[in-house]
Amino acid sequence: MSEKTRYSDEELQEFKELILAKLELAKRDYDSMQATLMNANSNDVEDTMPTYKNLEEGSETLSKEETQNLAMRQLKFIQGLQAALVRIENKTYGISRITGKLIPKERLRAVPHATTNVEDKMQAKH
Numbered sequence: 001m002s003e004k005t006r007y008s009d010e011e012l013q014e015f016k017e018l019i020l021a022k023l024e025l026a027k028r029d030y031d032s033m034q035a036t037l038m039n040a041n042s043n044d045v046e047d048t049m050p051t052y053k054n055l056e057e058g059s060e061t062l063s064k065e066e067t068q069n070l071a072m073r074q075l076k077f078i079q080g081l082q083a084a085l086v087r088i089e090n091k092t093y094g095i096s097r098i099t100g101k102l103i104p105k106e107r108l109r110a111v112p113h114a115t116t117n118v119e120d121k122m123q124a125k126h
Helices: 009-040 050-089 105-110 118-125
Strands: none
Touching: 009 050, 009 105
16 A cells, blocks of 8 residues: 555545634634734823833833734734645645655644644754
């Protein structure tokens, strides 16, 4: 029996459903982060204590930067999932871009936008 070179249409459909579900959640989280960033720009004018106000603004800045970083990571994750959907349509999903061998299903279920095996990734670093 020859080694399998690609996932079947049924397997690709299973991965597509998994990715679409993750994509929906990821977009919802990203939208929530964007809304938080938009609301972070409004200043509360009720507080008149300058010291407290400065401390509050400092923590808001840090929180805003953290939220921006998280939003950028989330956007990159969304783009990775969208690229995985394209690979599913092209029937190249789950094939390592380094070796051309199939990426194990367990890895794809854990990291659905993966483009390499763990071993390939480690060897590429050395």
